Amino acid sequence: MAGLDWQGWLTIGVVLATLALLLWERFSPDKVLIGATVVLAGSGILGVRQALAGFWNPGVLTVAVLFVLVAALKSTGAIRWIGDWVLGRPRGEFAAQARLVAITSPLSAFVNNTPIVAMLTSAIEHWSRRSGVAPSKLLLPMNYATILGGMCTLVGTSTNLIVAGLVHQQPGMPALRMFDPLGVGAVAAVAGGIYLLTVGRWLLPLRRSALQQATETREYVVEMLVEDAGAMAGMTIGQAGLRGLAGSYLVELVRNGELHAAVSPEEALRGGDRLVFVGATDAVRELRRLSGLRPATEQLFKIDDAGGRRTLVEVVLSAYSPAIGKTLVEATFRSRYNAAVIAVARHGTRLHGKLGDVVLQVGDTLLMETDAKFLRRYGNRAEFLVSNEIDGAARVDRPRALVALGVVAAMIVANTVLGVDILLSAVAAAALVLLAGCVHVAELRRSLDLRLIVVIACSFALGAALDRSGVAALVAAHLMGWAGSDPFWTLVLVYVAAVAFTELVTNNAAAVLMFPIAVSAATQLGVQPMPFVIAIMMGASAGFITPIGYQTNLMVYGPGGYRFSDYVRVGLPLSLVVGVSVLLAIPRLWPF
Template sequence: MTWQMLLSLGTVLAVLATLACSRIAPDVILVGALAFLMVVGVLTPAEALSGFSNPGVMTIATLYVVAAGLKETGAIQWLAHRLLGQPQRLRQAQLRVLLPASGLSAFMNNTTVVAMFIPAVQEWAGRLRLPPSKLLLPLSFAAILGGTCTLIGTSTNLVVDGLLQSEMNTHLAMFELAWVGVPLLIVGGGFLYLFADRLLPNRQGALEQLETAREYAVEVSVLEKGPLVGKTIAEAGLRNLSHGYLAEIERHDHLLTAVPPDTELQAGDVLIFIGAPECARELRGIHGLRPAGGDVRKLDIAHHRRCLVEAVIGPDFAGLNQSVRESRFRSRYQAVILSISRHGKRLPGKLGDISFQVGDTLLLETAQDFVDQYRYRKDFLLVSALNDSTPPDFRKAPLALGILASMVLASASGWLSILEAALLAGGAMLATRCVPASKARRYVDLSVLIVIGASFALGAAMTKTGAASQIAQWLMFRDDLAPWLALALVYLMTVIFTELITNNAAAVLMFPIAIAMAEQLGVSYMPFTVAIMFAASASFMTPLGYQTNLMVLGPGGYRFLDYVRLGAPLSLIVGTTAVVLVPVVWPF
């Protein structure tokens, strides 16, 4: 093994470990690896930067503008409200979610589809008295499966197609993947329809928990030298309030929970009451109490004078693993946290001492400009029904859908390449003012594009130094290894990489390995590369493997095991179906 090969393998392993085990942003890690390989001479500058000129990467960038037009005009919302309907049973509701989500995801970014469906499904489930936990994870999985049906359904498909164009001088047609994608959608969707109700818990999301909880959390403190000092809770008349109950006492930085009625009150005690709106008025009538810092936290989400936003903490949130107090959340974001939900449960105790984790769902009281400022940044995934400050221009929704249909038709018929059709569609969205240029610019996710473009450098280094061929030899543990088994190994490795790192990076890293395995077996590379497309999208077992899975974590009130319970059998079914069908459509 040459030093260049060893250096390339070491860099790939370091990137994988850092992506899986650290909180460093993926684009920073990948650009660092790109720079290292270029500086040490493994790659030339042209080779290292070739990914940023790849047709697949540029197509993804252009489709962000198309998706922006669909979102700003409310086209998906417009369709969702018409397709969801008024089902009478849970099974019918699940079908009403699975069909439109998978269908729309075949033609546009599934993250956008899920982001627009979440508030619609939440409102819809509340109105029909259905548990959102039975609907939102199937929504995410259906969007993932739907994205495998066309070339533009996921960014992963476009990335691998871009590699095929640049490395192998070939490409896939718009609906070529449908030969396997549609059966996968039928099999996977059928599994979700039959078993999601049984395997998913009947659990409330963050907003539903708050709606069924008491309306206020009121903090009051015991006055020094006041009449309540030294009295027990019962003696002070705090045991049997008409409109609330004493939940906790904060005393000298300690939190006392499940407080017995014979507990004596001390000067400076902060009493936390949970109750109805009248609870605050009732407490004001008790001599010896005063508002703690003047802060009465109202949790009634129907209040029209306040802007309430539900936000899911993302991997790039600046205060991860810090407490609310340490992160200076209020001064940094100009927002007050009303409640924090984790794994479907509202976290009890003092808010200031709770440490933030990825996937935590915050209910915030804030000014309206918070939404404008942070919906384009990666600190949060805003998924509440109040996440847009201005209503969509529904009058242009049919126009935006017409532009999307024209793009698909032009590409599928062979009149234009996918990149050319996407460029024209993006331009049409801007020209017709479906989305203003200023907003379209902010919709383009540069961090994702940087990750994809920089990942190409790792793939180029593995191919150039022979590291990909070496890994392929290690995977082929037998000289007479059957192509079907080799295909299954490639699929399995891609799935593992996808669950650990980003799906696009996994696809780019596996591409040269798959090509090398096909060469060593003396068979066609097409089934291997197509298998990577499906495997890189098949992330069902963790909330962090795919962004849509993370987006439904808080709103659905899910826990990690919920993903495993439903996602593991779905991954097995989808993987088996893909490995069987891919060689039938693209023979070895």
């Protein structure tokens, strides 16, 4: 460490501060990475062009263009179509697990795993309610299988595309092709799949999802009628004080048989209006003290009655949600989304008490009553990791869905058989789905995750700073010293470090941070760098042990009713199985 100058020490400080802020989650990842990039450019460690080089990196551009194809698959219903086909009609828990693992793993090699997990989560929840099999027995194996499948090709996960972009910028290294990761990725996918269907399935917990925990509503749902000549008739909801109750929360108003969700505080009450409140078990005592209301003699509200007028939607909050760190009231959730929250689940358990006082966190699952257009408006927004309509009818435009799937297949053929550059083939495919009307500009705007692009692009600045300041070479030298200058054991340390970074921060950041260290280690050892590059690809995607290790882990967290310990119990052995298989396969398929 004595050989580092002030630029090296500042780079280490920026990297450590970035990791700490990402773990703290007080600021969104895009703000943290932008701040780090500004410091590196402002201090002179990187020039402005070098600091911003990530924005025109081929890997980053390919990730951005693939959002168009993902939007087309979502818009046409092709993903939902695929989801129904994947699940099929299994006859039991093991059959469902086997079908999910066997189909989703190869499927996610060609379709980005994030939309697959989002749509299959909805299909699994629906099937679980009909079959009686707990979703916790299916969602985690499905999620892990998609991660494993994504390792097999460049387009399966953004991590592989980012590493391919880094390789493209490295002088003297050949460009990676679509199926270059396939050999090692397939070994990992097969070994992981066998584990999931044997030892892993016995480690899966039996948990109830947020919807299942909220189905029995009689304990906390109260219906009241506005008396015809009572004190509240003619008053607005705000004037009647129904928005500031201590123990309950107004969900909906039923008037003359018409249901009104997320009613405004300016809505005037009329005699005979039926008001539905959600809250603590003794909320009825508070409501009975209000003049002008009386308990309804019949409780008509059923939380799982989504097949009629009531539209129930389940969402999982992401780190980008403006509601994080606020209560529902502070976030003006009802007016912002025109949705009334019925239940909130966290860490696999439904929260009780007054919902308006709950401070929301990343990964919280919200069960909401809203209007039928909610998913059209907000379904693709970055603030929700998952947004599913409960028992919503499948909306598949078969002609456009076939066109979208055909274009994706053509892109893969062009890249693999014809040798077309992956960025060029992705741009051509995006243009075709736009011209064919498979996705509209408005839908594309909603689905394009600009924050993710910023995070990935700014991560490149950290990698470049590690390389230019000499930190990467110094870390590589230490790794070689610990490994006794043995290429294989250095490879092991590089892989383990990539997995550790992935579990702590994000897969893309892990890949970018470890890439210069891995290449520097290969250079100092005098061996081929590609074994280390493949190790970075696999290790940066192998985030199985924590919910934050991989984005899709967090997507199934709430819907499966999982707890943090569930990921450790099931994911840690999976990480060991995958790690051993990957490290044994790399030297054989990619010799030093």
